[in-house]
Amino acid sequence: MEKELTQDPINIVKIVLFGPESTGKTTLSKQLARHYNTVWTPEFAREYLQEKWNNERKICEKDDLVPIAIGQMNLENTLAKKADKLLICDTDLLETKVYSEEFYGGSVDTKLNDAAYKNEYDLYLLTYIDTPWEEDDLRDRPEQRLEMFSAFENALKKHKKNYILLKGDKETRLKNATEAIDKIIAAKDNLHSFSDSLIDVDMHFMHQSSDFGNSYEH
DSSP, X not given: OOGGGSOOXXXXXXXXXXXXXXXXXXXXXXXXXXXXXXXEEOOHHHHHHHHHHHHHOOOOOGGGHHHHHHHHHHHHXXXXXXXXXXXXXXXXXXXXXXXXXXXXXXXXXXXXXXXXXXXXXXXXXXXOSOSOOOOOSSOOOGGGHHHHHHHHHHHHHHTTOOEEEEOSSHHHHHHHHHHHHHHHHHTOOSOOBHHHHHHHHHHHHHHHHHHHHHHHHO
């Protein structure tokens, strides 16, 4: 598999928000990041495609999908190093694969397909379509929300991904998500913490300063 589509090894819990457009994924990503005092990975495609629309008045094309996937993995790998035990991902490459299949007649780039299958996450939070549709420059197919939801759930089942379905208001979704995530974190040992690494650096400099002071006094 292409390295630019591969996850860097790091011992953290990774959670993916997964589902059709306008189903509350970004809202919940931000809520979870605040709740766990960690970072979240935004959807690279939003920035990439908004810039394309602003500059060219064009929507997503098939040739955009691999650059989007590469940008997404770069974001994930960068932010994973700054996470405190847990990284919240607003999307992943499996979602990009689903869009490729649904919008381009079942066609998926081989590298994207392989990466979507092999990259690993601890839990997928599948967001249901019981949220209001919010239109913008990039979203389309509001009349096919159920069909798109089914495509996302079928992908999780096909690839044997661990997932839970989230329905209801923001508070209900957050409660159900955190209960599932807490169990995963509790079962893991020696998770990477960016905060701990900063403490280690501070302690190192404190010791250096102390040693310098003692040397000066003598």
